Structures are given as C-alpha cells and as structure tokens.
Amino acid sequence: MSITTPEHDERIAKMTFASVYPHYVTKVEKKNRTKAELHQVIEWLTGFDDNKLQQLIDDKVTFKTFFEQATIHPNAHLIKGVICGYRIEDITTTLTQQTRYLDKLVDELAKGRKMEKILREG
Structure with a gap:
C-alpha cells in the first residue's frame, strides 16, 4: 500500500534540486557542519x-x-526512519523514496551524527 499520494509524488518529481539545495546548505551550516x-x-x-x-x-x-x-549507493536501502511524516522504508514510489533518503541524510548530518554512520559503513 502506497503511503504517499500520486499528487505528493508528482510534486516532488517536479521540484528542482536547485530550489532545495540552498536549504540543505543552510540546515547543515546552522549546525556547524560544512558544505563539503x-x-x-x-x-x-x-x-x-x-x-x-x-x-x-x-x-x-x-x-x-x-x-x-x-x-x-547499494547501501541506500539501509536508510530508514521517518522523514516529513513518512516512514522511508514503506514508500513505494522509487523517486519519492530516493528524495526522502537524501532528506534523511541531510537531517542526520545536521543532527551531528558521525559521518561513518550517515554513510552506512556498518
């Protein structure tokens, strides 16, 4: 059962990466992480x-x-949890799931998680 609506998925598909990227940068830099x-x-x-x-x-x-x-990345499936009210591992639309993977990684970075944990190195 899909937990995202077709409208939600379509909205994500049409959003430009350039429109969201500055927010990612701001979010991590506010928490003393770097653009690098x-x-x-x-x-x-x-x-x-x-x-x-x-x-x-x-x-x-x-x-x-x-x-x-x-x-x-082959270990991307290890990215789990809730982002924006959706459980990542339950999202059935590939694009929406991949976008949420990215959101989750940015979140973890901003929250000060260790890089090897973020990068799912075991």
Missing part, C-alpha cells in the same frame, strides 16, 4: 561529484532528472 560534508553525503547517495552537482544546479534539473542520472 553535505557534498560528501550527496555524493555517497548519488555518485555526483562537486562538478556534476554544480552542473545539475545550474541546469535547474527536477528531482526526477536528478535521480534518473544518479547511481544510487
């Missing part, structure tokens, strides 16, 4: 290095395009 750490987390999840990330921001790609171009 944020990029490390994003690269772990998506495979995007700094140059590719900047290109995607400049191109104002949607989350749909962003995740279509990503190589999702």
Whole structure:
C-alpha cells in the first residue's frame, strides 16, 4: 500500500534540486557542519561529484532528472526512519523514496551524527 499520494509524488518529481539545495546548505551550516560534508553525503547517495552537482544546479534539473542520472549507493536501502511524516522504508514510489533518503541524510548530518554512520559503513 502506497503511503504517499500520486499528487505528493508528482510534486516532488517536479521540484528542482536547485530550489532545495540552498536549504540543505543552510540546515547543515546552522549546525556547524560544512558544505563539503553535505557534498560528501550527496555524493555517497548519488555518485555526483562537486562538478556534476554544480552542473545539475545550474541546469535547474527536477528531482526526477536528478535521480534518473544518479547511481544510487547499494547501501541506500539501509536508510530508514521517518522523514516529513513518512516512514522511508514503506514508500513505494522509487523517486519519492530516493528524495526522502537524501532528506534523511541531510537531517542526520545536521543532527551531528558521525559521518561513518550517515554513510552506512556498518
């Protein structure tokens, strides 16, 4: 059973990564984490290095395009918990789930979690 509505999924698909990225930066920097750490987390999840990330921001790609171009880390399924009121492991729409993975990683970074825990290294 899907816990997100088609409207919710569509809204996420159409949002641009560039519109959300500054909020990620603000969120982690407010908690004394760095943009470099944020990029490390994003690269772990998506495979995007700094140059590719900047290109995607400049191109104002949607989350749909962003995740279509990503190589999702094989341990991403280990990202569990509740984000924005949704239990990540129960989300059935792949794109919405991947977007929530990213939200959860940013959250953990902002909350001061150790990098090896965030990057699911065991």
